[in-house]
Amino acid sequence: MLKAERHKYIMTKLIEEQKVVTTDLALALDLSEDTIRRDLNELDGKKLLEKVYGGAVQVKEKAADVFNIDINAEEEKKRIVAKALSLLRDGQVIIMSGGSTNLVFAKLIPAELKATIYTYSLPIAMQLSQHPNIDLIFIGGKMQKNAMVTIGMDVIQVVSKIKADICFIGASSINVKQGLTEVGYEVSIVKKAMIEASDRVVSMFTSNKLDTKMPHSVCEISQLDTIVTELDPNDSRFDEYKKSGVFVL
Incomplete structure (x- = not known):
């Protein structure tokens, strides 16, 4: 490792x-x-x-606004998000996982977009609560306090009943053989449910996640429709992913 x-x-x-x-x-x-x-x-x-x-x-943090989140490599993530915004359409039902790339995505969703978005990420929900035309549903459950996401059966039960057009799912690690993998078991289970509930699955992540793996499986590569990174989609690192049927944006 x-x-x-x-x-x-x-x-x-x-x-x-x-x-x-x-x-x-x-x-x-x-x-x-x-x-x-x-x-x-x-x-x-x-x-x-x-x-x-x-x-x-854990480091004892100084008192601060819990929603003032420092995002690493934010400019890089903005380049990723700029590509993914082209996948949005009025009237879509969308599920979003947690993660800093999805948080940047939530910040940059156009004000005129009219859609329904489900999320179990509190920072993303707080961000989307300011959007004038988004019908927001925050999925409650057991809170992972520092990650500020909900987990557990309550979340999975809600997600399993959603009929989503598209989900935007973060990635801890991805490679062709093992597919999408996660460090935490509970988050991996929630992401599995997201994928099952969605017609189209889009994973956004920075290129340092390529060809890495974590202990808990989320899905096979074939279950992803699109992956989005900051790299040129013609980069040779994507060759094997494309052979597996994934579209690279």
């Missing part, structure tokens, strides 16, 4: 459980405890977590 994948796994576990234990991470990732300690030290140096004896805990 690449370092970036390990770091993403560690940070996701930290969000889900508020702490991580070195021995548990080493067992889950089939790595030495020394490797995990080096990862935790590096993440501590970046102030992404607080290293403690035997593991790490």
Whole structure:
């Protein structure tokens, strides 16, 4: 597993459980405890977590507006979103997963668009609540507080009853053989339900997610209709994806 994948796994576990234990991470990732300690030290140096004896805990943040979210590589994500906006039509029923790319997408949806959007992401719901013509449905459930998304059977039951024209789904990792994969099991289950409920599935992500994998499967590549990144769609890195029947925007 690449370092970036390990770091993403560690940070996701930290969000889900508020702490991580070195021995548990080493067992889950089939790595030495020394490797995990080096990862935790590096993440501590970046102030992404607080290293403690035997593991790490979340950084205690200063009081701030919880909806003032810092988005990494925002300009890059705006380039992705600019392509995906062409897929929107008046009257669509849309499902949106969480994630920073989808949050940028929500910010840039044209004011004149008239559509119904379901989401289990609180930041995205708050953003869309300001849109003049969007009929917004926030899907309630158990809240992952730091990720600010809802999970669990309540979410899955609502999603399973939706008949959506299109869903915009974020990606933690993607490759041709394993398809779309996620760090967290509960999020992967919600995303599976989103896909089943939608006629068309669009995954938007930055190109560093290409050809990586995480522990929990979301769907096979063949279940995606379109993928959107900041790269030129003719980039050779997409050749195998196109052979699998995916349209690259």
